[in-house]
Amino acid sequence: MNLRILLADDHAMFRSGLNAVLSTQPDLTCVAEVADGQAAVEETARLAPDVAVLDIRMPRMDGLRAAERILERPQNTTKVIVLTTYDDDGYVYRALRMGASGFLLKSSSPEETLAAVRIAARGDAVIDPSVTRRLIHRFADSIAPPASSSELDRLTAREYEVLLQLAQAHSNTEIARRLGIGEETVKTHVSRVLAKLGLRDRTQAVVYAASHRLVPPPPSRPHSPRSGEVRDCGPR
Numbered sequence: 665m666n667l668r669i670l671l672a673d674d675h676a677m678f679r680s681g682l683n684a685v686l687s688t689q690p691d692l693t694c695v696a697e698v699a700d701g702q703a704a705v706e707e708t709a710r711l712a713p714d715v716a717v718l719d720i721r722m723p724r725m726d727g728l729r730a731a732e733r734i735l736e737r738p739q740n741t742t743k744v745i746v747l748t749t750y751d752d753d754g755y756v757y758r759a760l761r762m763g764a765s766g767f768l769l770k771s772s773s774p775e776e777t778l779a780a781v782r783i784a785a786r787g788d789a790v791i792d793p794s795v796t797r798r799l800i801h802r803f804a805d806s807i808a809p810p811a812s813s814s815e816l817d818r819l820t821a822r823e824y825e826v827l828l829q830l831a832q833a834h835s836n837t838e839i840a841r842r843l844g845i846g847e848e849t850v851k852t853h854v855s856r857v858l859a860k861l862g863l864r865d866r867t868q869a870v871v872y873a874a875s876h877r878l879v880p881p882p883p884s885r886p887h888s889p890r891s892g893e894v895r896d897c898g899p900r
Contacts, residue, residue: 666690666692667691667692667693667714667781668695668711668712668713668714668715669686669692669694669695669713669714669715669716669717669781670694670695670696670698670704670707670708670711670713670715670716670717671683671686671697671698672697672698672699672700672701672703672704672716672717672718672719672722672727672730673717673719673722673747674699674700674721675719678770679697679699680697682717682777683697685777685778686778686781691782692778695713696711700722700723700724700725701718701722701723701724701725701726701727701730702724702730703724704716704718704722704727704734705725705730705733705734708734708742709737712742713742714741714742714743715742715743715745715785716731716734716742716743716744716745717745717747717768718730718744718745718746718747719746720746720747720748727747727759728758728759731744731746731759731762731763731764732762735762735764743765743785743787744759744763744764744784745765745766745767745768745780745784746759746766746768747769748767748768748769748770749770749771761871763864763867764867765788765865766783766784766867768780787865788865815861818861819856819860819861822843822845822853823853823856825843826839826843826853826854826857827861827869827873828873829842829843830854830866830869830870830873831869831870831872831874831878833870836850836851836854854866857869
């Protein structure tokens with residue numbers, strides 16, 4: 665299946681770099697590059713890409729508002745990935761709560777970028793573990809009290825273990841290895857956790873765990889971020 669991608673960033677060189685990375689893959693096609701959030705909303709409505717990759721900080725309309733406009737549109741099928749730097753945690757948390765499929769550090773490697781686009785397209789969360797740890801550390805004490813026992817009592821012991829693994833943005837493969845169970849079993853547990861807690865997807869599981877203090881925050885490590893006119897850039 666060929667996945668159609670829209671790129672939104674006000675730095676032309678960064679957009680071109682992302683486009684160049686996508687162009688190396690036979691299953692990924694950039695259908696448009698845009699330089700601001702308003703254009704991202706308009707082009708997403710016109711082209712209906714599978715994934716929109718949005719920088720948070722853009723002129724006219726920032727990426728957060730653009731993501732909200734895209735995701736609230738009736739019958740929207742476009743998944744949204746938010747591009748972030750190390751100091752954008754507040755924006756990232758809001759993006760996840762409104763339904764973005766996740767976030768990608770602007771310093772991510774080409775391999776991580778390609779994986780993130782494919783993961784988002786299939787409906788899973790794209791969450792960098794280092795940023796997840798910072799979100800937990802920064803927001804867990806201020807957003808909500810610890811989860812009530814009645815909520816967590818809906819989960820079996822194994823489902824609770826899986827929830828804690830989801831909270832740290834581990835993939836099914838990583839969860840299977842850590843818990844010593846099969847990937848199909850992990851998928852079953854993930855589905856049950858989401859259903860029992862009324863969560864839409866894995867991204868919401870991370871938000872839930874962070875806001876209900878389910879994971880103790882480990883110390884964060886320093887990180888150096890890397891330093892977006894509408895134009896079509898691929899076949900439609």
